[in-house]
Amino acid sequence: MLRKEKSHTYKEFSDNEEDGSSQPPGIFDDDSKEIDDEEPKQGNGSEASGSSPPRKFSKACVKNFLTVVLITIYVVLTAIAAFLAYQTIKDFMEKLNNPVMSVIYKEVETFSPPGIALFPGDAHLLSCKHHYHEFIPPLVNPGQPQEGDCEFQEVTYNGPFRNQTQKMALVVRGPSDVRNKELIFMQFSQNETQQDFSAISYMLFARYSDLIDSANRTKFMRDCERNYSMWTFSGGFRTRVKMSLVRTSGRTHDGTEFRQESSVVKFNDKRPEQERTNELFFAVFEWRDPFIQEIKLIVTANAWSALAILCGVFMALFKAANFAKLSVQWIIRMRKRHLRNKARELNQIN
Numbered sequence: 001m002l003r004k005e006k007s008h009t010y011k012e013f014s015d016n017e018e019d020g021s022s023q024p025p026g027i028f029d030d031d032s033k034e035i036d037d038e039e040p041k042q043g044n045g046s047e048a049s050g051s052s053p054p055r056k057f058s059k060a061c062v063k064n065f066l067t068v069v070l071i072t073i074y075v076v077l078t079a080i081a082a083f084l085a086y087q088t089i090k091d092f093m094e095k096l097n098n099p100v101m102s103v104i105y106k107e108v109e110t111f112s113p114p115g116i117a118l119f120p121g122d123a124h125l126l127s128c129k130h131h132y133h134e135f136i137p138p139l140v141n142p143g144q145p146q147e148g149d150c151e152f153q154e155v156t157y158n159g160p161f162r163n164q165t166q167k168m169a170l171v172v173r174g175p176s177d178v179r180n181k182e183l184i185f186m187q188f189s190q191n192e193t194q195q196d197f198s199a200i201s202y203m204l205f206a207r208y209s210d211l212i213d214s215a216n217r218t219k220f221m222r223d224c225e226r227n228y229s230m231w232t233f234s235g236g237f238r239t240r241v242k243m244s245l246v247r248t249s250g251r252t253h254d255g256t257e258f259r260q261e262s263s264v265v266k267f268n269d270k271r272p273e274q275e276r277t278n279e280l281f282f283a284v285f286e287w288r289d290p291f292i293q294e295i296k297l298i299v300t301a302n303a304w305s306a307l308a309i310l311c312g313v314f315m316a317l318f319k320a321a322n323f324a325k326l327s328v329q330w331i332i333r334m335r336k337r338h339l340r341n342k343a344r345e346l347n348q349i350n
Contacts, residue, residue, distance in 0.1 A: 064331060071327050078320040085313040088306055095301035099251075102298045105291040111245065114174035114258070115208040116184070116285055117224065119167060119201040123190035123281060128152065128172060132180045136284065143189055143271055143278055150184060153211065157218035160226045169221055173208040174243075175286055183286035189278045190235065199232040200281055204243065204258040231260070238265045238282035244289065249296040261288060 126143070128150035140146070151173040158164040175182040190198055205211075205224045214220040233239035242261045248254065269276055 064334065067327050067331055071324055074320045074323055074327075078317055078324075081313045081316045081320070085310055085317075088309050088313070092301045092303075092306040096299060099297040099299045102296045104294045104296070106294055107290050108292060109179055109290070110176050111178055111287060111292075112206070113176045113208045114243065114245075115205045115211055115224075116172040116174045117169045117203040117205065117221065118172065118186075119169055119203075120188055121190075121200070123188040123198075123200055125170065126187040126189055128184060128186045130175065131183050131185055132177070134181045134183060134286070136183075136185055142187070142269075143275060143280055146187070150186075151208075153217075155211070155217050155221050157221045160222050169203075171208070171211055171221075174204075178287040178290045181286065183284055186281075186283045186285075188281035188283075190281065191278055198235040198279055198281075200235075200283075201230050201232050202283075203228050203230050204260070206245075206256040228257070231262075233262075233281065233283050234264070235279040235281050236267055236269070238267055238284065239263075240265070240284040240286075242286055242288035244287070244291070244293065246293045246295065249294070251297060259293075 127146035128148040129146075130149055131137075153171045155169045155171060157167060157169070159167045172184065172186070175184055188200060203224065205228055211217060211220055231241075233241075240263045244259045244261075246257050246259055248257070267280060267282060269280070
């Protein structure tokens with residue numbers, strides 16, 4: 001009886017070797033060895049056929065169930081990794097197409113004198129003077145021409161709008177000494193008998209020297225009117241304009257513009273009644289503070305960080321796919337081994 005049992009055991013091992021179903025070294029080597037060690041212990045008796053197969057069958061079921069659970073977990077993790085890869089690419093493209101705005105304030109001692117282009121129309125310039133430390137002396141003989149110290153140019157050109165109507169601009173060299181709070185005080189007069197409302201339009205551009213150095217001043221003024229905003233100040237008031245310079249760096253070109261804060265004070269006209277037919281305009285131009293506001297567009301998307309995240313995600317996907325492949329192969333081998341052992345047991349019983 002013992003000889004027969006030993007020969008049968010040797011036959012089992014030889015069959016396993018001939019089938020070539022020995023599992024390659026991998027993550028499931030311990031489980032396969034454990035099951036192979038149990039196979040030689042089975043015999044032809046009623047005790048082996050009655051107790052050993054159910055125990056081995058239940059252990060194989062537990063292992064198969066755990067393997068299925070692991071595969072499910074890895075499939076879920078793979079789906080999450082794929083979603084993260086898609087979300088990373090989407091966020092990178094969104095940041096690339098929508099840069100954020102960075103604001104920097106640069107302090108200066110003096111500004112380049114801006115150009116103040118006024119369009120007085122029928123109004124006449126009475127005086128234009130520079131003052132410092134925000135001090136404006138009391139008016140002397142308002143409505144009468146007075147001495148001034150401003151530098152200005154008169155430019156006549158065809159406007160870019162309204163069928164290119166001819167316009168006359170009085171361009172004044174603006175203040176520059178912001179530390180000493182330099183300002184320019186201007187007076188205009190206009191006969192208001194033919195008008196219900198009266199105002200003088202003006203425009204600011206970056207540097208007065210650009211007009212002086214320009215070869216074609218009419219074209220320069222036309223381009224300025226096309227690109228810059230227009231403002232107005234009314235008659236019978238003193239309009240105080242505080243300017244601030246803004247430089248914008250875009251994707252294609254850089255731009256310069258002015259932002260302003262204006263306040264209006266009513267003029268107490270003490271002239272005789274017969275002189276009040278000429279309406280007076282007063283305008284004060286000065287810098288608000290010694291800071292230049294620089295606005296830049298910054299792309300926050302970092303190609304290297306996004307690439308690193310994608311590499312990690314793809315490595316996780318590869319690892320999960322490799323583990324799922326090995327798990328499926330192991331389940332197939334376990335199933336084949338179980339069916340083969342079951343067939344041997346039936347043959348032994350027969």
